[in-house]
Amino acid sequence: ELLACDRVWINLTPATMSDGYDLLAPHALGVKAGRIHALIPMSELSGPFPESWQDMKGRLATPGLIDCHSHLIYAGSRAAEFEQRLQGVPYAEIARQGGGILSTVRATRAASEDQLFTLALDRLKSLLREGVTTVEIKSGYGLTLEDELKMLRVARRLGRALPVRVRTTLLAAHAVPPEFDADGWVDLICDQLIPIAAAEGLADAVDVFCEGIAFNLAQCERVFAAARAHGLPVKGHMEQLSNLGGSALAARYRALSVDHLEHLDAAGITALAESGTVAVLLPGAFYFLRDTNLPPVQALREAGVPIAVASDINPGTSPLVSLRLAMNMACTLFRLTPEEALCGVTRHGATALGAAGLGQLKVGMEADFLVWSCAHPAELAYQVGVDQLVARVVKGQETLGGLA
Ligand SMILES: O=C(O)CC[C@@H]1NC(=O)NC1=O
Numbered sequence: 175e176l177l178a179c180d181r182v183w184i185n186l187t188p189a190t191m192s193d194g195y196d197l198l199a200p201h202a203l204g205v206k207a208g209r210i211h212a213l214i215p216m217s218e219l220s221g222p223f224p225e226s227w228q229d230m231k232g233r234l235a236t237p238g239l240i241d242c243h244s245h246l247i248y249a250g251s252r253a254a255e256f257e258q259r260l261q262g263v264p265y266a267e268i269a270r271q272g273g274g275i276l277s278t279v280r281a282t283r284a285a286s287e288d289q290l291f292t293l294a295l296d297r298l299k300s301l302l303r304e305g306v307t308t309v310e311i312k313s314g315y316g317l318t319l320e321d322e323l324k325m326l327r328v329a330r331r332l333g334r335a336l337p338v339r340v341r342t343t344l345l346a347a348h349a350v351p352p353e354f355d356a357d358g359w360v361d362l363i364c365d366q367l368i369p370i371a372a373a374e375g376l377a378d379a380v381d382v383f384c385e386g387i388a389f390n391l392a393q394c395e396r397v398f399a400a401a402r403a404h405g406l407p408v409k410g411h412m413e414q415l416s417n418l419g420g421s422a423l424a425a426r427y428r429a430l431s432v433d434h435l436e437h438l439d440a441a442g443i444t445a446l447a448e449s450g451t452v453a454v455l456l457p458g459a460f461y462f463l464r465d466t467n468l469p470p471v472q473a474l475r476e477a478g479v480p481i482a483v484a485s486d487i488n489p490g491t492s493p494l495v496s497l498r499l500a501m502n503m504a505c506t507l508f509r510l511t512p513e514e515a516l517c518g519v520t521r522h523g524a525t526a527l528g529a530a531g532l533g534q535l536k537v538g539m540e541a542d543f544l545v546w547s548c549a550h551p552a553e554l555a556y557q558v559g560v561d562q563l564v565a566r567v568v569k570g571q572e573t574l575g576g577l578a
């Protein structure tokens with residue numbers, strides 16, 4: 175089996191993530207045509223081994239990390255309003271002064287595709303260096319037909335430029351642009367933007383911000399129905415600041431995921447358990463907003479709802495460009511275990527993107543895996559800011575060299 179492989183790594187200690195860590199004894203891992211072709215215990219092999227088989231000396235191996243929720247592409251900065259907020263200026267006042275999402279919208283509309291690409295590239299490289307091999311990137315700062323499509327094109331271009339899988343999400347229902355009222359903007363999303371994005375293959379999913387300051391249940395349902403009509407799966411920013419019943423609506427549309435969930439209730443949890451929708455926790459926004467209303471983690475566990483963790487990188491509520499920091503916060507703030515946090519950025523992160531072949535070390539899965547210098551997988555959520563990657567393999571190709 176191993177002799178048939180394009181490339182072989184030996185003496186790996188795999189955390190397969192197929193059921194919790196599922197930490198195995200040392201194995202050999204063989205890759206063929208970008209997929210895991212063999213995963214064999216070293217105890218079943220006897221040397222001498224071919225020179226080309228790379229000896230990883232017993233080091234920990236995990237699936238590539240999956241950041242299933244980011245707003246990585248944007249121009250401008252919200253640092254000034256961060257400073258104002260810390261000085262006690264209320265959100266409403268900042269919004270009245272033109273701050274908030276719409277200030278990022280103005281800067282993103284004014285930026286060219288090239289400028290947005292260059293700005294996002296550095297953020298994306300930071301994620302890749304800490305082990306992210308798949309990232310979801312949303313639109314949502316253009317808020318015109320052309321600028322939303324521009325953002326999705328930049329996302330697709332990022333996936334071609336770097337050794338990473340990019341999943342794109344149309345989040346035009348992120349905020350109401352100044353030129354429309356909410357219903358008028360939802361009309362354009364449903365009648366023009368979703369059809370074009372689907373026809374041009376620019377969007378892998380459609381997302382909404384279901385909130386009092388954004389779009390109501392009826393408007394979100396119109397967007398979901400239009401997405402379904404064009405064969406696109408849906409997801410939603412749900413129950414972040416209040417409970418409009420967004421998660422139950424998303425479950426009715428068999429959404430891939432619902433995200434944030436600080437105000438999720440029992441009815442929503444029951445609906446998610448029935449639909450198989452993933453609960454994506456975004457501790458970066460909770461932390462940065464100094465929120466105190468915790469998502470119902472224990473109730474989600476008891477209902478068997480899969481829990482994922484993501485960065486929610488965005489300039490307003492989570493300017494924290496690190497998935498491992500999000501893992502650490504999911505443990506320290508939301509009391510996930512390190513094992514749940516790692517599952518949340520591998521197997522469950524893959525499910526939140528509908529990416530069946532990703533997120534586990536198993537024969538037949540995509541050959542996206544990482545080799546670490548740390549001894550135990552719990553360290554990945556425990557420690558932040560230390561470069562511990564020894565190898566980063568995407569589609570069976572070693573990629574760390576290209577990220578220097
Ligand atoms: O403030 C921003 O720029 C985005 C806020 C961000 N978007 C969303 O739907 N929820 C959030 O916290």
Ligand SMILES: [Fe+3]
Nearest residue numbers: 245411486488
């Ligand atoms: Fe978000």
